[in-house]
Amino acid sequence: MRFQTLATLLAGAMLSTAMPSPAADAPATPSIAGCEPGGPCATPLPVKVVVVSLFEIGKDEGDVAGEFQLWKTRRGLTQRIPFPQGFHDLYYNPETQVLGVVTGVGTARSTAATMALGLDQRFDLSRSYWLVAGIAGIDPEDASIGSVAWARYVIDGDLGHEIDAREIPADWKSGYFPRQTKGPNDMKGKPDPSGGEVFQVNPTLEKWAYNLTKDIDLPDSPAIAAERARFTDYPHGQEAPFVLEGDTLSAMTFWHGEKLTGWANDWVRYWSGGQGEFVTSAMEDTGVMQAVTYLDQIGRVDRDRVLVLRAGSNFTMPPPGIDAATYLLRENEGYAGLEASVENLYTVGSRVVDELLDKWDRYKDATP
Structure with a gap:
């Protein structure tokens, strides 16, 4: 009896050794505790997706949400990583390997933060997908506040x-x-x-992301419905929020008005060779794209894995009957579509992030 028990135990031990549990199969997340920011690191953290936010209103949690807060709380970005060479500390989820960065407002800060992250040897970004996800002004000729646009072209509006x-x-x-x-x-x-006036997003990846998300029903609200109803001469500007394709113009100046919206349309059309359509105005995307382009040239990142998503928090021009100065100053007190834009930005962007994570074995070596 004792022999049988011992034999059974030995057999069980051999079986457990030969067939390790799934938890034992999963490699442990490397530790970067001994690595200094920007210094050499023998055990870099693997990163599947980098979520690039551009600003946060106040705190990272618990108050009015800017671009970063929903990503941090809902994606479990709980591991804080010091990032003194950038605008804001980084946050990481070691289970999903999603990393969140806040670059700071404007092309100068977005370029610097993206370059600093790309050169930081604490992170393995060689297979990372990058999702630039921010709010924007939106042209009522194309869409309404709360709508979310995948950019095909990112155009510089400063040079x-x-x-x-x-x-x-x-x-x-x-x-x-x-x-x-x-x-x-x-x-x-x-x-x-x-x-560096124009950057084209990988067209195959952009189209994949758009097709994956184009039928998402985005929530509406009485507040944004009332605001868009004032744009009586713009049918698309009066529609409920939806997902579309549309290009973004990045400039350090927060411009506004009907005439400048006309300029933006001409500018995007010119720099895209007639292929682009101005839809959103922003302040950082050319900086991110320029840094990623340089980082790609030294093998630190893959430029073909970058997506740019912008959600309309405000219109780029006033409704009929209101002058540009009055409308801009009123909007500066609180964007009519802020809450809808950050919520819809997360909803649409998360669909893509989830798809990448769920099918990582497919997408880690080849883009969709």
């Missing part, structure tokens, strides 16, 4: 020539025009984007 509008020739629509042209009426030739 150019400018003459004060009070001094421009009578036949000029704007005093702002591209370098290497003779004015805003000379925007029919082939553009030279050597200054």
Whole structure:
């Protein structure tokens, strides 16, 4: 009897050794406790998805949500990682291997933070997908506040020539025009984007993300319905929030008005070679794309794994009957679509993040 018991125990021990539990199969998350920010690190953290937020209103949790808060709380980004070379500390989920970064507002900070993260040897970003997810101004010609747009082109709105509008020739629509042209009426030739004026998102990846999310029913509210109802001359601006494809213009200036919205449409059309459509205005995306482009050239990241998603928190121009200055100053007291935009941004972006994580064996080596 004792022999049988011992034999049974030995057999069980051999079986457990030969067939380890699923938990034993899963590799432990490396520790970066001994690695200094920006210094060498022999055990970098694997990162499947980088969620790039651009700002947070107040705290990271527990108050009015900006771009980062919902990602941090709902995606379990609980591991705080010091990031003194950037604007905001990083947060990581060791189980899902999702990393959250807040770059700070504007192309200068977004470029610096993205480059700093990409060069930080504490992270293995070689297979990471990047989701730039932020709020934006939205053109009522194309969509309403609360709507969410996947960008195909990211266009820079800063590099150019400018003459004060009070001094421009009578036949000029704007005093702002591209370098290497003779004015805003000379925007029919082939553009030279050597200054970093245009970045194209991987078209196959962008189309995959759009098709995955285009039928999501986004919530509406009486508040944003009342606001968009004022845009009587813009049918798409009066629609309930929806998912669309549309390109983003990044500029350090928070501009506003019907005439500047017209300029933005012309600008995006010119720099995209007639292929793009201005939908959202933002302040950081060209910085992220420029940094990722350089990081790709040294093998730190894969530029073809970047997506840009923007949700309309405010319109880029006032409704009929209100002047631009009055409407802009009122919106600065609180964007009419802020709550809807951050919620819908998370809803749409999460669908893509979940798909990537659920099918990581498929997507880790090849983009969709």
